[in-house]
Amino acid sequence: MIPLTWYLILSGVLFSIGAVGVLIRRNAIVIFMCIELMLNAVNLAFVTFSRQLNSMDGQIFVFFIMTVAAAEAVVGLAIIIAIYRNKATVNVDDINLMKW
């Protein structure tokens, strides 16, 4: 059996890539996809610990995270569509009304 630390390292790599993506991209939809990437990395860590501790709780948590991710994607994309309708852009640098 391969050591479960490898899975955790892979999860950390995916999370870091997602975080960098949120920081360097300007397209709101791509930022959203990077957030999904980070959620997936956390899911991998949950399943790894569930396997390591011989418990099913981690897998149930992943199930709930997927529910929350689906709700978040739906509401977030609706917000992006509403912004695009009002400002005709999804560049986050142009959406700065709430910036101090």
Added chain:
Amino acid sequence: MLEGLIFLIMGLITTACALCVVFQKNPIYSAIFLIQTMVSLAVLYVLLHAPFIAAIQVMVYAGAIMVLFIFVIMLLNLSKTDVEGDRDNLLFQKPSAIILGLVLLVMIGVVTLKTVFQGTKGEYTPESISQIGNTQLVGKLLFTKFVFPFEIASILLFAAIIGAIVLAKKQIIKDEKV
């Protein structure tokens, strides 16, 4: 041995596709690479003895959520020039973000490698899970131990449906009537 080989191949594919999600200019390519990332993660879930999670990873994530993303990208019809402009509002944003990401990666790696993960072992070993069946076990737990979060999840989904309709419905703008 075979398990290690599958892990290596799938881990490399996952990492490469995740990098492509971030560094592709066109959002539709990012979405396609994200789908591949999720499918290879599903293979890793199968390696971790979680076939039910792997199945809903493919169906819900790679199926439903990503179709929604691609639908919105096509609906908005974004061309790459009007989104990722050449202007750089923040000085040194990209290099500093990449350096900070590497720092985060090193920190996660050090913490993961140094920590000895302990915890009380549960009752569900892979053998006992395969005896009952993974999906049956998830279903049983969802309706016994986790029945309250399960009901909360239904309310959350209902709120998300209403929120999406309210946010994205066509607003009557006065200019249109004039």
